[in-house]
Amino acid sequence: xxxxxxxxxxxxxxxxxxxxxxxxxxxxxxxxxxxxxxxxxxxxxxxxxxxxxxxxxxxxxxxxxxxxxxxxxxxxxxxxxxxxxxxxxxxxxxxxxxxxxxxxxxxxxxxxxxxxxxxxxxxxxxxxxxxxxxxxxxxxxxxxxxxxxxxxxxxxxxxxxxxxxxxxxxxxxxxxxxxxxxxxxxxxxxxxxxxxxxxxxxxxxxxxxxxxxxxxxxxxxxxxxxxxxxxxxxxxxxxxxxxxxxxxxxxxxxxxxxxxxxxxxxxxxxxx
Amino acid sequence: xxxxxxxxxxxxxxxxxxxxxxxxxxxxxxxxxxxxxxxxxxxxxxxxxxxxxxxxxxxxxxxxxxxxxxxxxxxxxxxxxxxxxxxxxxxxxxxxxxxxxxxxxxxxxxxxxxxxxxxxxxxxxxxxxxxxxxxxxxxxxxxxxxxxxxxxxxxxxxxxxxxxxxxxxxxxxxxxxxxxxxxxxxxxxxxxxxxxxxxxxxxxxxxxxxxxxxxxxxxxxxxxxxxxxxxxxxxxxxxxxxxxxxxxxxxxxxxxxxxxxxxxxxxxx
Numbered sequence: 333x334x335x336x337x338x339x340x341x342x343x344x345x346x347x348x349x350x351x352x353x354x355x356x357x358x359x360x361x362x363x364x365x366x367x368x369x370x371x372x373x374x375x376x377x378x379x380x381x382x383x384x385x386x387x388x389x390x391x392x393x394x395x396x397x398x399x400x401x402x403x404x405x406x407x408x409x410x411x412x413x414x415x416x417x418x419x420x421x422x423x424x425x426x427x428x429x430x431x432x433x434x435x436x437x438x439x440x441x442x443x444x445x446x447x448x449x450x451x452x453x454x455x456x457x458x459x460x461x462x463x464x465x466x467x468x469x470x471x472x473x474x475x476x477x478x479x480x481x482x483x484x485x486x487x488x489x490x491x492x493x494x495x496x497x498x499x500x501x502x503x504x505x506x507x508x509x510x511x512x513x514x515x516x517x518x519x520x521x522x523x524x525x526x527x528x529x530x531x532x533x534x535x536x537x538x539x540x541x542x543x544x545x546x547x548x549x550x551x552x553x554x555x556x557x558x559x560x561x562x563x564x565x566x567x568x569x570x571x572x573x574x575x576x577x578x579x580x581x582x583x584x585x586x587x588x589x590x591x592x593x594x595x596x597x598x599x600x601x602x603x604x
Numbered sequence: 605x606x607x608x609x610x611x612x613x614x615x616x617x618x619x620x621x622x623x624x625x626x627x628x629x630x631x632x633x634x635x636x637x638x639x640x641x642x643x644x645x646x647x648x649x650x651x652x653x654x655x656x657x658x659x660x661x662x663x664x665x666x667x668x669x670x671x672x673x674x675x676x677x678x679x680x681x682x683x684x685x686x687x688x689x690x691x692x693x694x695x696x697x698x699x700x701x702x703x704x705x706x707x708x709x710x711x712x713x714x715x716x717x718x719x720x721x722x723x724x725x726x727x728x729x730x731x732x733x734x735x736x737x738x739x740x741x742x743x744x745x746x747x748x749x750x751x752x753x754x755x756x757x758x759x760x761x762x763x764x765x766x767x768x769x770x771x772x773x774x775x776x777x778x779x780x781x782x783x784x785x786x787x788x789x790x791x792x793x794x795x796x797x798x799x800x801x802x803x804x805x806x807x808x809x810x811x812x813x814x815x816x817x818x819x820x821x822x823x824x825x826x827x828x829x830x831x832x833x834x835x836x837x838x839x840x841x842x843x844x845x846x847x848x849x850x851x852x853x854x855x856x857x858x859x860x861x862x863x864x865x866x867x868x869x870x871x872x873x
Contacts, residue, residue: 339776340692343685347705347746350682354739355708358719365722410621413614427856428622431629434852436805438826442841443628446635451642451834453631481625513610542712545807545822549829558714558808565718565812578718582711589710 359582362575369572376576385560385577392557395472396540399479400533403487406480408529411491412521426492433485437478437545444469444478444550470551478546483536494528495521534592538585557581633845636838653839657828661840664824665847671734671820672803675741679799682742683749684792688784690750691757705750708743713808716743721812734818740809745802749795756791757784790858797855804848821847 367373379385414426435443448454448469458466468474498521506516522529544558557577565574636654639647686705690698708716717740725731765787769779785792807822814823821844828837 340689344689344701346682347686347750350678350742351705351746354720355716355743358716358723359711361723362715362719406621409614410618413618417611417614425618425622428626429618430856431852432625434801434805434848436807436822436825438807438822438829439805439841439844442632442825442829442837445829445834446628446631446838447624453627481628484621484625538710542714543808544712544714544811545826548811549826558712561714561718562812571722575718575722578712578715582715585712586707586710 359579363579365572366576366579367572369570369576371572375573376580378573379577379580385557388555388557388560391472391555392541395476395479395556396537398476399483399540400536402476402480403483403536404529404533407484407487407491407532408522408525411488412495412525414488415492415495426488429488430485432481433489435482437482437543437547438549440478440482441546441549443481444474444546448474448477470553472554474550475547475554475556478550479536479540479543482543482546483539487532487536490528490532491525494525498524530592530595534589538588541588542581542585629845632838632841634838635835636840636842638835641834641838653835654842656836657840657843661821661824661828664819664821665843667734667818668804668821669847671738671741672800674738675745675803676796676799678738678742679746679749680792680796683746683795684753684785684788686746687750687753687757687788687791688780690754691762694758702750702754706747709747713740713744713806713810714812716740717809717812732815732817737810737813737818737820740813741803741806744806744809745799748798748802749792752795752798753788753791756788760787762787793858794855797851797858801848801851801855804851 366375369375371378374381379389410429414422414429432440432443446452448467450467450469452467452469455465455467458464469477502524503516503520506520511519542558544562547554547556547559548562558581561574561577561581564570564577634645635641637649637651638645639650639652686701690702720736720740721731724736730736762784765783766779769783774782805822806820807826810820810823811826814820819827825837825840825844828840
């Protein structure tokens, strides 16, 4: 038994050394450097006290919240629908909806440009119809669109898996007792999908808060925290501030995911 | 009657969502193959842009392939033993370790990259080599390998199998090679595909970790989007799709629920 424990520790060692050396120690360093700038440890409060940083924080949280709500509504409707109704072409639709699953943020940004950019489809259509070209890719609206694009595929998979486990008898019972479709959705389906909504929503939110590639592709002027951190680090060479802000950002996403995990009681991790 | 109407409404909505996701992909593929996107398909189809990408960004493609394979090798070597230990010891400490390993996925890549730079940025030999990017990719993909293998190992009755083999005289190395590894093959395969796919597309960290000599495919994409004409960006995206789609298809094919073998009665629930 003793020997087995020793062996297990030995097996854990490579990952342990790697993780300590390349994650725990660097993160501790980052935390210390965050407090080593001109303002000292006050840098950690700057996200709340400095008007510019605070504004970016608010717009980051707002676009992440909007993304989460939109993604959950879209994936909820389509996910439950595709799980409930097996019609010819169903598998093809699921395949298309999950196709962008592994696109990196930069590619997502490019997809938004293809739709809403200067040479984009929406611009062409609106110009043909109204004579005025609608272009919104390079703004917060474009970023929102990109994050929804990114989040829908993975959220739909989660919703479909959860909808499979819902008991259709409950809905039948509700219906036979005279509940309208709307009430069935509100009182039976949504409560049944709640754990899936919480965990998928948290992933959505955390990814939108921390993502960088999409904003980077669309425009460097978009005022969200990851862009601010990047600008502080590269253009202003204000490493202490960048460190403090990214440590706070990391803590926020980690806490959101941890809270969701306790609430949903299942495993939750962000991706991509 | 009312149900029919509701069905059509939901189907219509789902089709719109599908169009939202797929139309830009099709537009981008077409743009990568047309002579002039602004003029449209009438300007003719060409492979010129794809060749230009090949000439200008070939290195990024090879670097990304090499990086993802190196990343796979490292996650296999350090990830499988970790999953084995976590499967053997499903204790509070085990869960804490698993929780910690997932942190690089929960924390934004930007923060992890900055942390690596402040700690190791001054080691210039390391900073400028592709190994620096590899470290970031391993941190980010390791949890996927560990979880995927752990899921399979937790589903089988590892203890009985190992005890059986041990009672027949098999030492640890033999048991690991002939019992553990063959049994978690499906998990290793799914995890491997995930690791390679994620490493191939990783941008958030890589953008800060790369140097002009270590540009990966997504870094090259960001470059091309920012500075070159739409057609070249599209052709480059097309190349990326060609690399990532086979991986995704394989992932979907192998992620099917596996046949349960050797599951003890009481664990079958």
